[in-house]
Amino acid sequence: MKCPECVYVNPEGVKFCINCGNKFFQDTNTNQDSNSLFYEFAHFVDLVPKQQRSIEPKFQNVFSRVFRKHSELEAERLFIVGTALTTPKIEEVKETWPKPWLFARVFLIALISFLGLFLGVSLFKNINFLPGLIIVGAFAVPFTTLIFFWEMNAPQNIAIYRIIYVVLVGGILSMLVAVVFYDILKHNINPITIGIVEELAKVITVIYFVRNIKYRYILNGLLLGAAVGAGFAAFETAGYALRALLSGSFHNLYTTILLRSILAPGGHVAWGALTGAAFCMVQGNKKSDLNMLLKPKFVRIFILVVLMHALWDTPVSGIFPVGQIILMLLSWFMVFRMIRSGLKEIGNKKWLLNKDVL
Template identity: 80%
Template structure:
């Protein structure tokens, strides 16, 4: 479909030009619909039939599209959200549970690459594959988990570029902040202080990013927190993997990557996501104030996360792995609860918008 405005050649069935935004008007929509550019965009990217959408947080509903066949074009359409052209107005945001699926494809791609790196090291004995194996192994699961949070961000107001930026800059910044705190503590390092330091470092970094008025939704805090946590987790895993390799055992390297990958979704990614969402829950549309950190809605989540982190790092003979699995499950119960709160926030904002007296400020 060639755009009459800019001559850009678009894929078939596109309802507006992906280059200049020109609408391809048809007689199938009302004038009110045509007044919304995002209506056209939403029809372009939303492949979820309305009868399949559900506000109930049931696993069979949320993950119902994971095992369906999806084209590359569908993935490409997902990656264009969050720009100035494709960010919807609040009244156009759906407050029902999204149906993420791209995260599973990201994991499959990363797994294939990791297997290739593994064969290069173990089968062909080529040490040039080791750096790639460590990098892919460290980032695969954190990025997969982050993609899930990105797909669950119903406001669709954060672009992929921004997420990549937060993963790398937020990840390294939070680690450096944690090192400063550890240097201050010196010899007073134990599971409790580790939990406090690392979670405080991550939440400080998250606050830097969510202070932008564009990212005030609870789901935004959840996503940006997950991005910081993913960077922190990946860099940390890469470091531990290198230590395992320098110990002289390639098997320790594989074991480190394997177990840290299995447990990654319930660790730094989920914890930073929860504190990020909790901060957005108390910040709302107000300017940042340090008193917000004393708000019970935030402190309650932060304390729970710190305690989970401390318990996670506490060596308990014989049952440490079981404890970590239980904590991972608990973390995701809280994550889904926070997603539910975020969706209700969107619904409430839409109600307030529709009930606002005529002539009032938006």
């Protein structure tokens, strides 16, 4: 199937161009998709039964499947979505709240890995475990949080391999952009400029990944922004952990990893998710344009994120970072509001599609 936009030759049966993301409009009378192996499998293992899905984000509903028993088949159902052949149509997307659970399993695996590396260092005094300890400790919580965002991506149009790519490349790219900005503002470094520099660097990186119309939903921006933020947070934590180790104190190393892991969900991951979602909100079905950064809807969210980042970096009195905990709760309050906006967007698109059909 040749794409009319970029003339790329795609395999038969895809819903959008693998090269540019242009959507193909297929004959609605064909039953090819409904008879595909993917949809047979997807219907056999329904992620969340319809009667268990909720409209409003009540914690007892959203996280109700975390402590239930799940089969490997359910996990496989999650990991096969997002490709050109396995992305569901908008009519098949449910606009009610998903029930994420895989993120908890990912955290458990990461925790077991970290404890094994910790024993290798502390009990057996083997320094060969140190690089793994730093890497796993830095990535465990940001990546776990990212899996939560991936499960909440109702359109299911982003494959897991793409997410890993965004975490690694996006995390490094955003840090390099931030370093360039820091070099320009080297005599004006303060909490406000730090917030502006790092959040703007992440937004610019997100724009690179959502530059075509393939990722046009608010929930897509939320997920890709979280992926960039997770990479940024993990690489930053690894750097701070290495500095702590070079100070000659294993206690400082463990404290750095532990404290930054506890606070990771409410920092770069959540902030990147919010600005990414805000950009997709103003982008809509249009191609990316830097002028969209000046749209009032985006500017309001960006300013709020920058202020939270600045307050986060402001010294707070006391033994435990109470201020950061409050900011983390505020960040997730905004995240859940953005998820609700994303699900409403899905519902509106489905309504318009059904209206056109009628």
